[in-house]
Amino acid sequence: MPAPNPNACRSLLSLESVPREQLNAWLDRAAEFAVAAQKPSPAAAGVSTGTAAGAATATSSLLRGHVVANLFYEDSTRTRNSFEVAARRLGADVLNFSAAGSSAKKGESLLDTARTLAAIGADVLVVRHAAAGAAAQVARAVSRPVVNAGDGRHAHPTQGLLDLLTMRQRWGDVAGRHVAIVGDIANSRVARTALAGLRTLGARVTLVGPATLLPRAFAALGAELSYELDPLLPHIDAIMMLRIQQERLAPATIPSLREYAGRYSLTMDRLNRCKPDVLVMHPGPMNRGVEIDEDAADDPRAVVLQQVANGVAVRMAILEWALS
Ligand code: NCD
Numbered sequence: 001m002p003a004p005n006p007n008a009c010r011s012l013l014s015l016e017s018v019p020r021e022q023l024n025a026w027l028d029r030a031a032e033f034a035v036a037a038q039k040p041s042p043a044a045a046g047v048s049t050g051t052a053a054g055a056a057t058a059t060s061s062l063l064r065g066h067v068v069a070n071l072f073y074e075d076s077t078r079t080r081n082s083f084e085v086a087a088r089r090l091g092a093d094v095l096n097f098s099a100a101g102s103s104a105k106k107g108e109s110l111l112d113t114a115r116t117l118a119a120i121g122a123d124v125l126v127v128r129h130a131a132a133g134a135a136a137q138v139a140r141a142v143s144r145p146v147v148n149a150g151d152g153r154h155a156h157p158t159q160g161l162l163d164l165l166t167m168r169q170r171w172g173d174v175a176g177r178h179v180a181i182v183g184d185i186a187n188s189r190v191a192r193t194a195l196a197g198l199r200t201l202g203a204r205v206t207l208v209g210p211a212t213l214l215p216r217a218f219a220a221l222g223a224e225l226s227y228e229l230d231p232l233l234p235h236i237d238a239i240m241m242l243r244i245q246q247e248r249l250a251p252a253t254i255p256s257l258r259e260y261a262g263r264y265s266l267t268m269d270r271l272n273r274c275k276p277d278v279l280v281m282h283p284g285p286m287n288r289g290v291e292i293d294e295d296a297a298d299d300p301r302a303v304v305l306q307q308v309a310n311g312v313a314v315r316m317a318i319l320e321w322a323l324s
Helices: 020-038 078-089 110-120 134-141 157-171 189-200 216-221 230-235 257-264 294-298 304-322
Strands: 067-072 093-098 124-129 146-151 178-182 204-208 224-226 238-241 279-281
Touching: 020 157, 020 189, 020 304, 067 078, 067 110, 078 093, 078 124, 078 146, 078 157, 078 304, 093 110, 110 124, 110 134, 124 134, 134 146, 146 157, 146 304, 157 189, 157 279, 157 304, 178 189, 189 204, 189 216, 189 238, 216 224, 279 304
Parallel strands: 067 093, 067 124, 124 146, 178 204, 178 238, 204 224, 238 279
Antiparallel strands: none
């Protein structure tokens, strides 16, 4: 039996059962980093980079001397790069591990790889893996804080936080707001995670999709379920579109992408039936023409790139917390 990880309490594995106060503390800190990122950088303004301890600045040395290891066993564009930028903005060094081109190809296990990176000097491990529970396994086996960057269908907590931050920036408070999450709910760690965070903060969530992609068990997690998108459109404050997770889809789950898109794609026609200030969200990568039309993706109501930018701020807040 491995010794319990003394840093487990500084691991972020899921948003389920995270109390509201903790969510708000992370979001408050991330909001400070997001504001700091909007200001001209001290270097660009010709100002010294000295930072008071604890002050949120666009770049700082809060984590100087620390090493953040990214262990990515699944593809990633936004998450991996934004963890890297977040770590560097805090002055940390970054080790980037991807399964391709590593000893994982020679049969080395996830846990041995994680222990190896810890021995090399990693102070925090950021883990993405196709298996649900992978990050938790690492957190049990390696005495370092672990941040789950997506484990199979299970959880993607920093994505959930960046979604919440994006909504908070617009609304001030998500309590009482109504959010529709549309698409491949069954296979989406993003949907499950957003649901947990939104419910904790008092929002109403309707999960929308065809019956084969919308397990009834989600009702027990506080979601309302709908097989129809159209009747909801005028009532929601945000609509979060999801990609069909082809890599996790059981064969013959949907009859055809065309038929799916006909019922669930966010077209301009559907978007124009929403409230004028609806937030259009997508975790990326978008499959334009499937779950979202070209024009809807580029519409001013879409905050997809703001979500991506917020990903850096949220990951700064989480790395700082994990290493504090
Ligand atoms: C998501 C993921 O990997 O879970 N992407 C992301 O992290 N922004 C969603 C997806 O892959 O569809």
